[in-house]
Amino acid sequence: MGPCRGALHPLSLLVQAAALALALAQGTLPAFLPCELQPHGLVNCNWLFLKSVPRFSAAAPRGNVTSLSLYSNRIHHLHDYDFVHFVHLRRLNLKWNCPPASLSPMHFPCHMTIEPNTFLAVPTLEDLNLSYNSITTVPALPSSLVSLSLSRTNILVLDPATLAGLYALRFLFLDGNCYYKNPCQQALQVAPGALLGLGNLTHLSLKYNNLTVVPRGLPPSLEYLLLSYNHIITLAPEDLANLTALRVLDVGGNCRRCDHARNPCRECPKGFPQLHPNTFGHLSHLEGLVLRDSSLYSLDPRWFHGLGNLMVLDLSENFLYDCITKTKAFYGLARLRRLNLSFNYHKKVSFAHLHLASSFGSLLSLQELDIHGIFFRSLSETTLQSLAHLPMLQRLHLQLNFISQAQLSIFGAFPGLRYVDLSDNRISGAAEPAAATGEVEADCGERVWPQSRDLALGPLGTPGSEAFMPSCRTLNFTLDLSRNNLVTVQPEMFVRLARLQCLGLSHNSISQAVNGSQFVPLSNLRVLDLSHNKLDLYHGRSFTELPRLEALDLSYNSQPFSMRGVGHNLSFVAQLPALRYLSLAHNGIHSRVSQQLRSASLRALDFSGNTLSQMWAEGDLYLRFFQGLRSLVQLDLSQNRLHTLLPRNLDNLPKSLRLLRLRDNYLAFFNWSSLALLPKLEALDLAGNQLKALSNGSLPNGTQLQRLDLSGNSIGFVVPSFFALAVRLRELNLSANALKTVEPSWFGSLAGALKVLDVTANPLHCACGATFVDFLLEVQAAVPGLPSRVKCGSPGQLQGRSIFAQDLRLCLDEALSWVCFSLSLLAVALSLAVPMLHQLCGWDLWYCFHLCLAWLPRRGRRRGVDALAYDAFVVFDKAQSSVADWVYNELRVQLEERRGRRALRLCLEERDWVPGKTLFENLWASVYSSRKTLFVLARTDRVSGLLRASFLLAQQRLLEDRKDVVVLVILCPDAHRSRYVRLRQRLCRQSVLLWPHQPSGQRSFWAQLGTALTRDNRHFYNQNFCRGPTTA
Structure with missing residues (x-):
């Protein structure tokens, strides 16, 4: 490696390219690296x-x-x-x-x-x-x-020219260009009619832009207009004029309620917002209207006149706590489907009761009503009396109201109701039927400090059991009572709720011993979520009053199981004939439980987060704990502190298993041949364990395994043909291990059948002779993130880089090293010889070089000039008909048609300018694309318009390129000449030509003009006065 350090960089690149081509000859690189x-x-x-x-x-x-x-x-x-x-x-x-x-x-x-x-x-x-x-x-x-x-x-500026020509544009989003996170000290400026040319625009969003008025001249094609969180505090009919096609209008957050703001907020001025009664009257097609966070204290019924098609109305985060008890604004909204009135609470006050106004009863199409965050303490029949006869009502949100007394039986009177959310309240048990009050009663003694929270309903169950527990979204009736203050569950709570199919009771403090009597009225219940409580599972008849129960979540009820000496009875599972999903996850179950689970119907069991290692360590006591689940298909044994998994443990699992999860245990060894004991197993998850190698045997022949997850282990070695016999394997995850290579011998003929082969986050060794690159290229369609997420772990120079960015100089062989040494020696010799020759005979070499250079053809020096599109750009005043006639019938004919092979290329405005471009774009292109700019003038004392602009551009070219391109033709020699013309005649006479009126002089004129247009003006300057512009 040492001799290569001084090699020339181009040679190094050539060597890298050649070596790369050789190393990757068997595979094709990913196309879009x-x-x-x-x-x-x-x-x-x-x-x-x-x-x-x-x-x-x-x-x-x-x-x-x-x-x-x-x-x-x-x-x-x-x-x-x-x-x-x-x-x-x-x-x-x-x-x-x-x-x-x-x-x-x-x-x-x-x-x-x-x-x-x-x-x-x-x-x-x-x-x-x-x-x-x-x-x-x-x-x-x-x-x-x-x-x-x-x-x-x-x-920050939109004018008609900004988006000109975008006739197909339908969606335009310009949110957040001027607000507290992207400050601009002003507002977005939308010129009147700036968007009027967008004839097909249907969606326009201008949120968070400090706008104070609705932009004028919006296209009438708009269907969605979003103007929320600006500073528009007045609205009148003219603000939305001509927008008759609007379907959704969002003007919320323009006059905010700052006591409930989650970000910087500017208080709404007193007496605002001001909404004209007929603001929305002409919007007959409006389907959605958002007036949230607008500091509204009352609702004017005239706002909604003419909105017969309104389906969604958002009035949340206002001050409508009194208005909703007596308003008549909803009488004309027969097609309204969704109404949001959340967080319309009184500051620092919670009400004893709430009675919705009678106008709610006219919302015959209402499907969803959100009244969470109003803060009232009692839910009774009178509270929702106005809603009782709404045939379409399906979803009702009542969470975060600090309700302590709730008469749940009232929901039995709503035959179409599918979902009721009472989470995040203070319900502690059954409530006595409340007397009708007819009014809102405030109790100012109870102070409430509201905080914004994410109140979206999540799926029942915990993240660990999501894959097992079914969702309630498809069921007919769901009631969510999670995150309340329930300590016990009483059957009186569910009177008249026999229709209920899904019940959520998670995150309460239920600590009673369930004995089969708590849910008697719920004969049709199919899903029950009791996670995150303190249930005592002692009675053998727990939940047996629920004959149709299909899913039961008992996860995170660990407190009773942590009490020493207390036994727990799980025999109730056998008495639930319809039970298909059961979660006992994260309960810390370790001892004193039923010796065996039995069920003929159970298909999925989540037993993660327990201590199965301790249970199986008690001899044969719990060896057959899962054997009685004859129909079990999915079993999760993750996080059970398993250090070993013996063949007899697998042999006593249900033979019907198709999915087995063993994630995040402490398994350092796995007997792969024991997979034959689970003949139907299709998916095995061993991620997050401590496996060091796949060396003890291989996957057994005949296994039905299709998915195998070995990610997050410490696997650094795999024996050949380890996966070869698992012919049905299609998805293999080997990510986040300690693999330094990926060998095709591990897979045999199986490699081509893999659909997923994940090898990301492995310290692959990207050195000379690495064969895994060829293999990964062959199966690249199955390797996720191959171009960017499969990275080298060694050598150090390549750590963290893509396997396709490896430095191939690390792979030079001995012959190539000798070549590098020879070239570097030659480079050193030249670096010593050149300075010596320069010192001894430098002047002679310089003279010879320039002498040879003078002999070379000069054709290349004119390449840039010859590349110009025109020889001359002709500028004249079109308003003077005599001048225009002379240009078109004399100048053009003489220079383009009568010069034969020496014809010049002229640029004329009427003929050569490109339609559609602006005047300045055409003018600039003509001046800079022509060798000369020819000015044809009748007079020289007054020049304006296009002549003046062209002259200024020619002068600008003189300053930038140091090229004098001006040639003047004066048709009236006797006219008064400007000082510039007289000075130019003195300095560069041949670039100023006078048109002779005698025919005998015209032939000489055309010859002089041809010379002036074909030669550089530098040759025409009078050397007695100046040397002309220089190029350096």
Whole structure:
């Protein structure tokens, strides 16, 4: 290696390329390194810390790419040629590449540069996401664009020219360009009519932009308009004029309720917001209206006149605690399906009772009502009396109301009700029927300090049992009483709730001994969640009053099982004829339980988080603990502190098992041949154990195993043919182990049949002779994250880098080392000889070099000049008909048609300018694409308009390129000449030509003009006065 250190860099690159081609000859590199090609034409380049758009090889099928995601990289400059090869690209995601300083995690300043033709080079682009990038103007965009996201950028001005030509645009998102996280000290400025040209725009989002008024001149095609969390505190009919097609309008958060704000908040001025009674009256197609967080104290029924199609109304986080008891605003909303009134509480007050207004009864189409966070302590029949006759009501949210007394039987009167959420309250037991009060009663003695919480309903069960426990979403009636103060469960609580199919009682303090009488009224209950309680499972008839119970979650009830000397009876499982799912997870079960579980119906058992190692250590006492579960298909024994798993333990598991989980135990050895004792096993999960090697035998022949997870172990060695006999194996996870290689001999003929082979997070040894690269390339379709997530662990120079970025100089053989040594010796000799020759005969060598250079042809020196499109750009005043006639009928004919092979190429405005470009773009292109700029003037004392602009550009070219390109033709020699013309005649006479009126002098004029247009003006300068512009 030492002699190679001084090798020339180009030679080193050549050696690397040759060695790479040789090493990877048996496989084809992933087409889009370092990115990953995913289904449906998506190239995923997310989170690769790229600083530029990858230059994919010409062999990559770039024409098949329809989506390119470059999310969360470090690309700060986009070039014109970055996406030109993606001829069918439709979706491009450039989000989070150069965020504004205030949004950057480290608050680093950044500015993204986008060249003019970056996106114009992709005429098929339909979806472009430039959010979270520090751009100040909208770049040039193709007319095919349908969706454009410019949120969280520094774009603060929208005018008609900004989005001109985007006639197909339907979705425009400009959220968060001016708010507390992305401050701008002003507001987004939307010029009147700036978006009017977007005739197909249906979705417009301008949230978080400090807007104080609704932008004027919005396109009438809008269906979704989102203006929330600005500062629009007044609304009138003219603000939404012509937007008759609106279906969803969000104006919430413009006049906020700051005592419930989770972020910086500006108090709503007193007397605001001001909503004109007819603000929404002309929006007959409106289906969704959001007025949340708007400091509303009352509802004007006139706001909703004409909104006969309204289906969703969000009035949450206002001050409507009194209004909802007497409002008449809902009488005309017969088609309303969802109504949100959450967090309309009185500051520091909780009510004793709540009685909803009678107008709720007119919402005949109402399906979902959210009234959580109102803060009332008693739920009785009178509370929801107005809702009793709503035939479509399905979901009712009452969580976080501090309800302590709840008459649950009232829900029996709602035949269509499918879901009731009473979680996060203070319910402690059955309530006596309450007398009708008719009014809201406040108890100011109880102070409440509300806090914003995530109140979304999660699936029943714990994360460990999610895969086993079924969801209640498909059941007819669900009641969630989780996170309350229940200590006991009484059958009186569930009177008239025989229709209930799913009951959630998790995260309470239920500590009673269930004996088969607690849930008697719930004869149709199918799912029961009692996790995170303190249940005493002592009676053998527990839950037997539930004949249709299919899923029972008893996880995280560890307190009774931790009490020394107390026995626990699990025989009730055998008496539940319909039970299919049971979770006993994380109970710390270790002793004094029933010796055997029995059930003919149970299909899934979660026994994770217990101490099965201690149970199996008690001789044969619990050896057959699971054997009586004759129909068991799924068994989870994760986190049971197992150090060994003997064949007799597996032999006494149900033979019907198809899935066995043994995650996160302490297994350092596994008898693979014992898998033959489970003839139907299809999936085995051994992740997170302490296996060091797969060396004791192999997977048995004839096993039905299809999925094997060995991730998170310490496997560093695998014997040949270990997986070969498992012919049905399709998914293998070997990630996060200690593998230094992946050998094809491990798999035999099975390798080609694998659908998933995960080898990420292994310390692969990327040295000379590594064969795993060839193998992984052969099965690359099955290897997730192969281009970017399969990385080297050694040698140290390559640690943490992709296996395809390995430094092949580490693999040079002896012959190549001699070549490197010879070349480095030659380089050293030259480095010594050249300075010596320069010192001894440097002047002679310099003279000979320049002498030879003078003999070389000069053709190459004019290459840049010959590459120009035109010989001259002709500028004249079109308003002067005589001048225009002379240009078209004399000048053009003489220079383009009568010079034969020496014809000149002229650029004329009427003929050669490109339609569609602006005047300045055509003018700039004409001046800079022509060798000379020819000004045809009748008079020289007054020059304006296009003549003046062209002259200034020619002078600018003189300053930038040091090229004098001005040639003047004066048609009236007797007219007064300006000082500039007279000075130019003195300095550069041959560039100022006078049109002779005598025919005898015109032939000489055309010859002089041809010379002036074909030769550099430097040759025409009078050397007595100046030497002309220089090029250096």
